[in-house]
Amino acid sequence: MSAVSTSPVIERGTATSRIAAIAVAVIIALLAIAPQFLSAGAVDRMTALFVYVILAAMWNALAGFGGLVSVGQQVFFGLGAYFAIRLADAGLNPFLALFASGIIVGAVSWPLSLFMLRLRNGEFAIGMWVIAALTHLLVNLDRLVQGETGTSLISLNAYDAGARRAAIYWLALASMTALLAILFGLLRGSTGAAIRAIRDNEDAAASVGVRVTGTKRLLFVLAAFGIGIAGALWLATSITFQPKTYFNVQWTAYMIFMVLVGGIGTFEGAILGALVFFLIETWFGGTGVWYLVGLGATAVLFSLFLPRGLWGTIEERFGLRLLPVGYRVRFPAATDGDGMLSPQQATPYREKA
Amino acid sequence: MTHPQQQAILAAAGIHKRFGALVVLDAVDFSMATDEAVGIVGPNGAGKTTLLSVLAGAFPPSAGTVSFKGGDVTALAATQRCRLGLVRTHQVPKPFSGMTTFENVFVAASHGAGLGRDEAYEEALGSLKLCGMLGVANRRAETLGLLDRKRLELARALAARPTLLLLDEIGGGLTDGEAGELVDTIKELRRRKIGIVWIEHIVHILLQVAERLICMDAGKIIADGEPQTVMADPEVVRAYLGGGPK
Numbered sequence: 001m002s003a004v005s006t007s008p009v010i011e012r013g014t015a016t017s018r019i020a021a022i023a024v025a026v027i028i029a030l031l032a033i034a035p036q037f038l039s040a041g042a043v044d045r046m047t048a049l050f051v052y053v054i055l056a057a058m059w060n061a062l063a064g065f066g067g068l069v070s071v072g073q074q075v076f077f078g079l080g081a082y083f084a085i086r087l088a089d090a091g092l093n094p095f096l097a098l099f100a101s102g103i104i105v106g107a108v109s110w111p112l113s114l115f116m117l118r119l120r121n122g123e124f125a126i127g128m129w130v131i132a133a134l135t136h137l138l139v140n141l142d143r144l145v146q147g148e149t150g151t152s153l154i155s156l157n158a159y160d161a162g163a164r165r166a167a168i169y170w171l172a173l174a175s176m177t178a179l180l181a182i183l184f185g186l187l188r189g190s191t192g193a194a195i196r197a198i199r200d201n202e203d204a205a206a207s208v209g210v211r212v213t214g215t216k217r218l219l220f221v222l223a224a225f226g227i228g229i230a231g232a233l234w235l236a237t238s239i240t241f242q243p244k245t246y247f248n249v250q251w252t253a254y255m256i257f258m259v260l261v262g263g264i265g266t267f268e269g270a271i272l273g274a275l276v277f278f279l280i281e282t283w284f285g286g287t288g289v290w291y292l293v294g295l296g297a298t299a300v301l302f303s304l305f306l307p308r309g310l311w312g313t314i315e316e317r318f319g320l321r322l323l324p325v326g327y328r329v330r331f332p333a334a335t336d337g338d339g340m341l342s343p344q345q346a347t348p349y350r351e352k353a
Numbered sequence: 354m355t356h357p358q359q360q361a362i363l364a365a366a367g368i369h370k371r372f373g374a375l376v377v378l379d380a381v382d383f384s385m386a387t388d389e390a391v392g393i394v395g396p397n398g399a400g401k402t403t404l405l406s407v408l409a410g411a412f413p414p415s416a417g418t419v420s421f422k423g424g425d426v427t428a429l430a431a432t433q434r435c436r437l438g439l440v441r442t443h444q445v446p447k448p449f450s451g452m453t454t455f456e457n458v459f460v461a462a463s464h465g466a467g468l469g470r471d472e473a474y475e476e477a478l479g480s481l482k483l484c485g486m487l488g489v490a491n492r493r494a495e496t497l498g499l500l501d502r503k504r505l506e507l508a509r510a511l512a513a514r515p516t517l518l519l520l521d522e523i524g525g526g527l528t529d530g531e532a533g534e535l536v537d538t539i540k541e542l543r544r545r546k547i548g549i550v551w552i553e554h555i556v557h558i559l560l561q562v563a564e565r566l567i568c569m570d571a572g573k574i575i576a577d578g579e580p581q582t583v584m585a586d587p588e589v590v591r592a593y594l595g596g597g598p599k
Contacts, residue, residue, distance in 0.1 A: 008487065010455075010474045119511050190463040190470065197449045197460045200494075204447035207409065209435040209465025265451065328454050329478070329490040 011328045012188070015229035018309035020322035024193065031173055032193050035166045043169050047237050049173040049278045051230045052258065054179055055276075056270040059228040061183050065192070066219045069121070071252050072128025075135045076224040078247035079105045080231025085153055085241050089144055094155045098232040105228025113220045117213060129249065136247035144153050150242030153235055166205030168236045175233060179226045184267060186222070187325040195219055257295060261302050263309030267323045272311050360388040361420075362548060363408065363439065363517055364577035365524040370403050377403045378414070379572035380451070385565075387516060390539075390549040392563030393578065395554060396593055399569040401552045402444050404520050408550070409441035422516070435465045442509075442523055444552075446502035449536030450495035454486055457494055457505055460511045463533075465513025477512050483538060484508040499526060517548040524555045536561045556584070567592055 004100045013021075035043050053076070063069045082103035088094045112131065119127045156164060186192055194215050197205040206212050234240055254277060262273020280298070284291045306313050314320055364384035370377045377400045393401050407414045410431040418427045421439050429437075449457045456470060458480050460461050462473040481487045484504045489497060494505060505521050524535055532555065539549065539562045553559040558568075566580040570592035576583045583589055 008478055008490070010478075104386070190473070191458075193452070193456055193460045194464055196452055200449035201410065201447045203431075204443065204449065205460070206431040207435060207441055207443070207447075207459035208509055209409065209432055209440075209467070210460060211432055211464070237529070324538050326453065327456050327459060328453070331487075 003300045008329045008331050012329050014321055016320060017322055017324055022051060024323075027117050028173070028177055032170070040162070040165060042203040043165050044237060045278075045282065047172045047233070049239075049274065050176040051233050052170075052254070052274040052278055053176050053259055053271055054230040054233075055251065055255045056262065057180055057260035057267075058223040058230075059181055059252070060259045060264060060267075060270035062219060062223045063185065063256075064259060064270070065187055066195045066216060068117075068216065068220065070128040070247065071125050071256075072130070072132035073223070073227055073255060074247050074251040075128065075132035076105050076109065076227035076248055077135060077231035077234070077251045078132070078139065079108065080228030081241050081246045082142075082145070082243075083228070083233035084232040085151060086142075086144065088153055088155045094153055094236070095167065098171065098236055099229065101232045102225050102229035105181075105214045105231075106225030109221050109224030110217070112224075113217045117216050118221060129252075131241050132249070134248055136243055139243050139247070145241070145243060146242055148242060150240055150245075154238045154239075156236060156239060168233065171236070172233045175229050179229065180271075182222070183226075184323060184325070186218075187267065191215060191218070192325055192328075209229075257299050259309070260299060261309055263311030263313070263315070266309070266311045266315060267325055269309050271312035273309065276310070305328060318348065361421055363550075364420045366409055366418050366420075366421070368404070368416045370400070370407060371415045373396075377572055381417070381569075381572070381574055382579060383408075383437065383567070385517075385548065385550065387548045388546060390543055390551070390560040390562050390564050392566045393550065393552045393569060394554070394559065394566065394589075394593055395569035395575075399592075400572040401569050402521055404569070405441060405521050405550070405552060409439060409519055411441075421540045435513055435515075436467065438514070439508045439519070440465065440513045440515035440517070441519035442506035442521055445523040446499070446506050448497065449506050450561075451493065453491050454492055454501075454505060454508075455481065455490040458509050461512040462514075468514075476514065480508045480512040483511065483541060485534065485538075487599050497597065500531065511542070515547055517550070518542065520549065520551040520553075522552055522554065524553050524558045527547065527555075527558075527583055532558045552569035560584075 022261060031046070034046065038046065059073060064081070080101050082234055083104045084094070084097045087097035087100050116124060116127055116131065139145055145151055187195065194210045196207065197210055198212055198215060231246060234246070258273035258277045259270050260273070261276050262271065263269025280295065281296060284294055308316060358535050361384035363455065367384055368378050369383040372560070372597055381403070381404060395405070396403050405411055405475070410426065411435070413427065418425055418471055420426060421434065421437060426437065426439070427435055431572060445529040449460065455477060458477040462476040462480070464470050466473070466476060468476055486501065486508055489501060494502070494528055497505065499548055503525070507523055523543055524532055536558055539551070542549065543562070551559060551563065560580050565578065566577040567574055567585070568583055568589045575592060576589045578588045590594060
């Protein structure tokens with residue numbers, strides 16, 4: 001039945017998604033030349049946006065695709081900054097230190113996964129928070145950090161402010177692009193299908209040959225690496241390192257907010273959610289406590305009325321898929337000897353939260 | 354029985370399974386050849402599904418060994434046993450509910466059967482076609498009804514390319530027409546030389562496929578042999594059919 005022209009074909013993309021791929025390339029190219037036209041403040045804000053996109057995409061991969069809901073991802077954000085400080089203090093070029101730090105965070109997350117992935121659901125979520133709090137205290141004990149007084153990535157000050165700002169912007173853009181590409185490749189491949197299967201039913205996934213623990217570990221380590229890079233980039237933009245700022249649970253709260261508002265379990269949703277969060281912060285971030293009240297209210301409204309988030313709803317309503325990771329069966333001839341075939345083609349494709 | 358140990362593809366010896374104080378399997382010995390289709394009947398709570406789970410590696414037995422294709426697989430998890438060709442379905446369907454029907458089956462073809470992308474596509478489509486599910490290939494599994502969920506269990510297990518398939522009540526709730534289709538599908542699997550162990554309450558469907566029948570009661574095998582003989586066994590009649598003359 002393979003060579004027959006009427007046999008079904010597996011589609012990975014659509015005409016829209018092919019246009020979207022070109023659009024993504026154009027947007028990244030425009031972003032790459034943007035610093036020449038943007039003010040210093042705007043460049044810094046854009047760098048923050050790239051960090052948010054990384055955070056949202058990583059938490060979404062972990063929770064939305066892998067079913068691993070963690071409220072302790074700030075541990076990797078904090079460690080990313082901390083190891084960068086440590087490496088720079090040891091004499092490593094500060095820009096190199098940012099990436100070396102991400103790799104160390106990934107390496108640290110591997111032994112952590114050995115016992116954390118034995119926990120399930122709520123235990124895992126809260127367990128990760130405990131790990132974050134514990135790591136925060138341990139980092140405070142480092143004499144270089146001086147407890148909550150903190151320290152700075154002083155070696156970055158050796159660079160001219162303008163050149164440094166642009167360099168960090170480009171590093172953040174390149175990191176975001178590379179991490180999104182890695183994530184997209186992973187989720188779109190057969191490992192991605194395994195990841196979603198584990199999310200939906202671990203026992204059933206094992207019963208059809210999926211290596212459950214190894215696959216979860218891969219995702220866990222990748223998310224730690226990405227969030228570690230994000231933490232190191234954040235350090236590069238703010239220079240100062242105070243443990244309580246980096247190991248704060250607010251970072252995970254932001255990740256959850258971005259993913260829930262954008263659309264959990266959709267690749268596009270996390271990016272959209274980061275953009276929404278960024279705009280809210282830009283417009284209302286100066287209003288102090290009302291900003292936080294607004295964020296909370298928005299999250300509540302979304303979970304009540306748009307549980308699939310913005311992108312999940314758009315996808316459901318319009319069948320729109322820009323960066324699809326799933327599979328669709330297309331039947332070349334509706335009369336394949338089975339009258340049931342054609343109506344199914346209109347069924348919009350969706351990912352489940 | 355007429356199934357000597359040396360040609361057994363699957364053999365379970367001295368299987369005990371306890372959950373706390375409850376003894377669910379009590380010294381069960383079972384073996385079968387690849388070219389067999391074995392039916393398992395018995396009253397609720399007899400330990401049928403537990404036996405299937407122990408065979409498939411969902412959990413380890415409290416005592417006893419399971420061997421498959423001549424090797425001891427007692428210590429192997431379900432993932433490894435599936436990759437060796439010992440694949441099960443679930444009594445209560447366990448679909449990957451956020452994925453499409455095709456994706457559910459593709460996971461098994463890609464990971465269970467270890468196929469590359471194009472081969473996995475073909476295997477998945479073939480399984481869906483055999484189980485009559487091509488029409489719902491793009492539906493998310495959580496939107497499927499119970500009948501389709503049961504079919505999906507079968508299609509998904511098949512896509513893992515089993516040597517031996519362990520079926521757990523896939524016929525429950527079927528109409529006569531649907532049951533006929535299911536029997537045709539299972540007969541096709543027999544033509545493909547796939548061994549079958551099938552737990553089923555709907556005995557008349559089972560008897561159309563099973564060449565050997567086992568009856569379990571209270572954690573033990575109480576009868577094992579040619580189906581008509583087993584069904585006529587007085588102890589089977591008492592335990593399973595509730596006693597009294599037929």
